[in-house]
Amino acid sequence: MKQSEGIRFYPEKNLPRDENSAVKYTLLGLLVILISLVVSTLSSLITYQLALREFTAQQTLQNSTRREENTKTGTDSGPIFIAGSDDLAVRNLKEVQNITEFVHTLEHELEARVNASLLGNEMKIERYVESKIKDRVEQIGSNTASSQCNLTSEKVKALLDLQGLLESKVQLLRELNRTRVDSLFASKVLSSVAVNRINSYFEDRNIVPKQITLLYRGSQQGFSAKSFHAKCDNRGPTLVVVRSKADNDNPRGQVFGGYTTAEWQMQHANKIGSKDDFLFSLEWKEALSIQQTGNAIKTAEHMGPQFGVNPELKLGHECHKETSENSLSKLGSKSATFQTPSSGETSFVRGPTGYFVCDEYEVYSVRL
Structure with missing residues (x-):
C-alpha cells in the first residue's frame, strides 16, 4: 500500500498578506490621536492667551479710569490690580511706600533708643516695637478704607515680619552697646x-x-x-x-x-x-x-x-x-x-x- 503524502505547512506562506498594512494602520491611528491631543492643547493655550490679554486690557482700562477719577477728586491712591491674588487682589503702591518710610523711621527711633541705653532693655524695646506696629496696622486699615482698598495680607505680613527683623537688630545693637561698656x-x-x-x-x-x-x-x-x-x-x-x-x-x-x-x-x-x-x-x-x-x-x-x-x-x-x-x-x-x-x-x-x-x-x- 502506497503511503499517502502528508500535508506540508509553510507558516511564513500562510500568514495574511495584509499584515504589514495592519501595523501601518495601527501606527497611523496612534499618530492621529497624538495630533489631536497637540491640536487640543494648542487650542487651549491660544484660548487662555486671548482671555488673559482681554482681562489685562480691561484691568488697564479700569486702572486708567480710576486714576483719572482720583486725579479729579484729588485722591490719587494709585491702586493696581494683580491677577492671581484671589480675594486680596488690591495692592496700594502708595501704602507700600508709606510702610517703607515707616520701617526706616522706626529703625532710626529704635536705634536711638537702644543707643541711649547701655543694655538696651529688651522687654521695653519689644513692647515699643509691638505698639508701633499695632498703631501702624490700624492707621493703614483706616487709610485703605477711605480709599476703598483692602488691607492686603502682604502688608500685614510685612508689618508682622518687621517685628522679628527689628528685634534681631535690637539684639545686635544690644550686643554692640554691651561691648562699649x-x-x-x-x-x-x-x-x-x-x-x-x-x-x-x-x-x-x-x-x-x-x-x-x-x-x-x-x-x-x-x-x-x-x-x-x-x-x-x-x-x-x-x-x-x-x-x-x-x-x-x-x-x-x-x-x-x-x-x-x-x-x-x-x-x-x-x-x-x-x-x-x-x-x-x-x-x-x-x-x-x-x-x-x-x-x-x-x-x-x-x-x-x-x-x-x-x-x-x-x-x-x-x-x-x-x-x-x-x-x-x-x-x-x-x-x-x-x-x-x-x-x-x-x-x-x-x-x-x-x-x-x-x-x-x-x-x-x-x-x-
Whole structure:
C-alpha cells in the first residue's frame, strides 16, 4: 500500500498578506490621536492667551479710569490690580511706600533708643516695637478704607515680619552697646544690677555714652592722690564709683558715686560742670541732680575726687586706711551743690559723722 503524502505547512506562506498594512494602520491611528491631543492643547493655550490679554486690557482700562477719577477728586491712591491674588487682589503702591518710610523711621527711633541705653532693655524695646506696629496696622486699615482698598495680607505680613527683623537688630545693637561698656561689667564695685541702675540715670538725662573705659582702680593703683591724678586728669567726663568698708553702722558697706562733665586736675580749683552731672547711691532709686553747676567738683593735688563744696562726696589721699579720716560725705545743706535726697539722708553712709573708709573705688572715662 502506497503511503499517502502528508500535508506540508509553510507558516511564513500562510500568514495574511495584509499584515504589514495592519501595523501601518495601527501606527497611523496612534499618530492621529497624538495630533489631536497637540491640536487640543494648542487650542487651549491660544484660548487662555486671548482671555488673559482681554482681562489685562480691561484691568488697564479700569486702572486708567480710576486714576483719572482720583486725579479729579484729588485722591490719587494709585491702586493696581494683580491677577492671581484671589480675594486680596488690591495692592496700594502708595501704602507700600508709606510702610517703607515707616520701617526706616522706626529703625532710626529704635536705634536711638537702644543707643541711649547701655543694655538696651529688651522687654521695653519689644513692647515699643509691638505698639508701633499695632498703631501702624490700624492707621493703614483706616487709610485703605477711605480709599476703598483692602488691607492686603502682604502688608500685614510685612508689618508682622518687621517685628522679628527689628528685634534681631535690637539684639545686635544690644550686643554692640554691651561691648562699649565691657569695663563696667568687669567692675570690682558694681554688680550687673548696679550697672542697670546707673544706665537708668544716663537714660533719664538723655546721655548716650559711646564708650566707657576704666581709668583707675584704687586697689590696683594704690589709692594715693598722686596715682589718681596721673590716671584721671584731663580725661573729659568721668564716672566715679565707690564702695565703703563695712562697719557697725554699715554692715555691708555702701555703694555710691557720681558723674561729672568737668575734668579732674591737680590745681586747687572749683570746676564748672553741667546740668547732666549727678550723684547716686544704690540705696536710693533716684539720682541727685546738680543744682549749682559752678561748683560741680573741687580739685586739688593732695586729694582724690571731690563732688560739691560741702563736700557731698570726697575721697582723700590713701582713703583705704582705717586711720585716715579724710573721706567724707555731707548732703542736704543750704549751700549744697546737688539735690537733697527725698529720704532726708544727710550722707551716703550711715553714722553720726559722715566719714567713711574706702574699700574700693574706680574712675571711668565716659566718651560722648
